[in-house]
Amino acid sequence: MIPGPFAYHRPTSVKEAVDLLGSLGDDARAIAGGHSLIPMMKLRLASPTHLIDLAAVADLKGVREDGRDIVVGAMTTQHELINSELLAKKIPILRETSLLIADPQVRYIGTVGGNVANGDPGNDMPAVMMCLNAIYHAVGKSGERRIAAREFYQGAYFTSLEPGEIVTAVRIPVSAAGHGYAYEKLKRKIGDYATAAAAVVLTMQGGKVASCSIGLTNVAETPLWAEEAGTILTGSTLDAATVKKAVAAAEAITSPATDGRGPAAYRTKMAGVMLTRALASAKSRAGT
Amino acid sequence: MAKSQISITVNGKKVEELVEPRTLLIHFLREQLNLTGPHIGCDTSHCGACTVDLDGKSVKSCTMFAVQANGADIRTIEGMANADGTLHALQEGFREMHGLQCGFCTPGMILRAYRLLQENSNPTEEEIRFGISGNLCRCTGYQNIVKAIQYAAAKLGGVPPQEAAE
Numbered sequence: 001m002i003p004g005p006f007a008y009h010r011p012t013s014v015k016e017a018v019d020l021l022g023s024l025g026d027d028a029r030a031i032a033g034g035h036s037l038i039p040m041m042k043l044r045l046a047s048p049t050h051l052i053d054l055a056a057v058a059d060l061k062g063v064r065e066d067g068r069d070i071v072v073g074a075m076t077t078q079h080e081l082i083n084s085e086l087l088a089k090k091i092p093i094l095r096e097t098s099l100l101i102a103d104p105q106v107r108y109i110g111t112v113g114g115n116v117a118n119g120d121p122g123n124d125m126p127a128v129m130m131c132l133n134a135i136y137h138a139v140g141k142s143g144e145r146r147i148a149a150r151e152f153y154q155g156a157y158f159t160s161l162e163p164g165e166i167v168t169a170v171r172i173p174v175s176a177a178g179h180g181y182a183y184e185k186l187k188r189k190i191g192d193y194a195t196a197a198a199a200v201v202l203t204m205q206g207g208k209v210a211s212c213s214i215g216l217t218n219v220a221e222t223p224l225w226a227e228e229a230g231t232i233l234t235g236s237t238l239d240a241a242t243v244k245k246a247v248a249a250a251e252a253i254t255s256p257a258t259d260g261r262g263p264a265a266y267r268t269k270m271a272g273v274m275l276t277r278a279l280a281s282a283k284s285r286a287g288t
Numbered sequence: 289m290a291k292s293q294i295s296i297t298v299n300g301k302k303v304e305e306l307v308e309p310r311t312l313l314i315h316f317l318r319e320q321l322n323l324t325g326p327h328i329g330c331d332t333s334h335c336g337a338c339t340v341d342l343d344g345k346s347v348k349s350c351t352m353f354a355v356q357a358n359g360a361d362i363r364t365i366e367g368m369a370n371a372d373g374t375l376h377a378l379q380e381g382f383r384e385m386h387g388l389q390c391g392f393c394t395p396g397m398i399l400r401a402y403r404l405l406q407e408n409s410n411p412t413e414e415e416i417r418f419g420i421s422g423n424l425c426r427c428t429g430y431q432n433i434v435k436a437i438q439y440a441a442a443k444l445g446g447v448p449p450q451e452a453a454e
Contacts, residue, residue, distance in 0.1 A: 103422025
C-alpha cells in the first residue's frame with residue numbers, strides 16, 4: 001500500500017511548525033510518530049498534500065517537573081515514558097498504561113502527543129489523562145492556550161484543537177503521595193485496541209476513599225471521565241454494595257459500538273468488570 | 289512530487305539517495321537498496337516482518353517514510369553476521385534451536401531480538417515473550433524462537449549454549 005503524494009517538511013521549532021501549518025492550509029497535517037496517520041495514508045483514508053514532521057523540534061521532547069506538575073513533551077515516546085524514573089515515581093499509572101499500548105516496536109515510535117491529540121477513542125492515554133485531570137498545551141498562530149483533557153474530546157477524531165494548532169505538551173498534576181492507581185485493559189491480543197478499559201486513581205484515608213477519579217477507554221465516541229462513579233465511591237470503604245452502585249453509574253454513561261470486539265452490551269459490561277478490577281488493584285496499592 | 293535527498297547509514301555503509309517523500313522505508317530498503325531481508329508481511333504495522341533496527345530502536349519499516357529516517361543508522365538482517373562472516377549468535381541460535389520453519393518472520397524476529405538483548409542481556413522467558421510480542425510467527429508456535437533467543441543470550445553472555453532442539 002502506497003500513500004498519495006505529499007511534500008515533506010521538517011521544521012526545527014514550534015513556531016516554524018505552526019507557521020507552516022498556517023500557511024499551507026487545510027491539506028497540511030502535522031505528523032508525530034505517524035503510527036495512526038501513516039496507516040490511514042496507506043489506506044488513502046487520509047491524503048495530506050503537506051506533511052509537517054515534528055521529529056526535529058527539540059522543544060517537544062522530554063519529561064520535566066514544573067512545580068506541582070509534570071510536563072511531558074508531545075513528542076515523548078511511549079518507550080521513553082516507560083523508562084522515565086521521574087514518572088515511575090510520581091505518576092506510575094502512565095507506565096502501566098504505556099506497557100499496554102500496541103507492541104514494543106510501536107512504543108519506540110508512538111508519542112504521547114499523537115496519542116492524546118488525534119482523537120481516536122481507541123487510544124489509551126486520553127482516558128488516563130482525563131482521570132489525572134491533565135491539561136494540554138496547544139500552540140497555534142495566535143499563541144498558546146491550555147485545554148483540559150476533560151474538555152478536549154468532542155467526538156471520534158474530533159477534538160477542541162483548532163485548525164493550525166498542535167499539542168506541544170501535556171501537563172499532569174502529580175498524583176498525591178500514597179495514591180493507588182490502576183489501568184485495566186481487556187483486549188483480544190497484543191496490539192489491539194481495548195474492548196474496554198478503565199483507569200483509576202484514588203486516595204484512601206482511615207480506610208475510606210478520600211478521592212477517586214475514573215476514566216474509561218473505547219466504550220463511547222470519546223474517552224469518558226466517570227465523574228459520578230467517582231463521587232459515589234468517595235467516602236466509602238469500597239465495600240461491595242457501593243462498588244456495584246458506582247460500576248452501574250459508570251456503565252450507564254457508556255455507548256460502545258458493536259464491532260469485532262463484541263456486541264455493545266458486552267463491551268459495556270466489560271467496562272464495568274475492568275473498573276471493578278481497577279478499583280481493587282488501586283486500593284491494594286494505596287497507602288491508608 | 290519533487291524528490292528529497294537523504295543520507296542514511298545502512299549496515300555500516302553510508303548511502304545517499306533520492307526518494308519520493310511518500311516512499312516507505314521498507315520499499316526504500318527492498319527496492320532501492322536491494323536489501324530484501326526485511327519482509328513485507330501484513331503491511332499494516334502488526335506482524336513485525338519488516339522490523340529493522342534504527343538508531344537503537346526496533347521499528348516497523350512499513351510504517352515510516354524513508355525521509356523520516358534521514359540521518360539515521362539502520363541495521364537489517366544483511367548486517368547481522370559477524371565481520372569474519374560467521375553467524376551472529378542470534379542467527380546461530382535460530383539455526384541450532386530450530387527457531388524458524390518457513391523463515392518469513394525470521395529477519396524481523398532476529399532484529400527485534402537483537403535490540404531486546406541490547407537492552408536486557410539476560411531476559412527471562414516472560415521478558416522474551418513480551419519483548420517479541422510485536423512479531424508474529426505462524427509456523428513455530430514461538431517455543432523454539434524463545435529457545436533461540438535464550439541460546440543467543442547465553443552465548444553472548446559467555447555461558448555454553450544449551451543442547452540443540454530435537
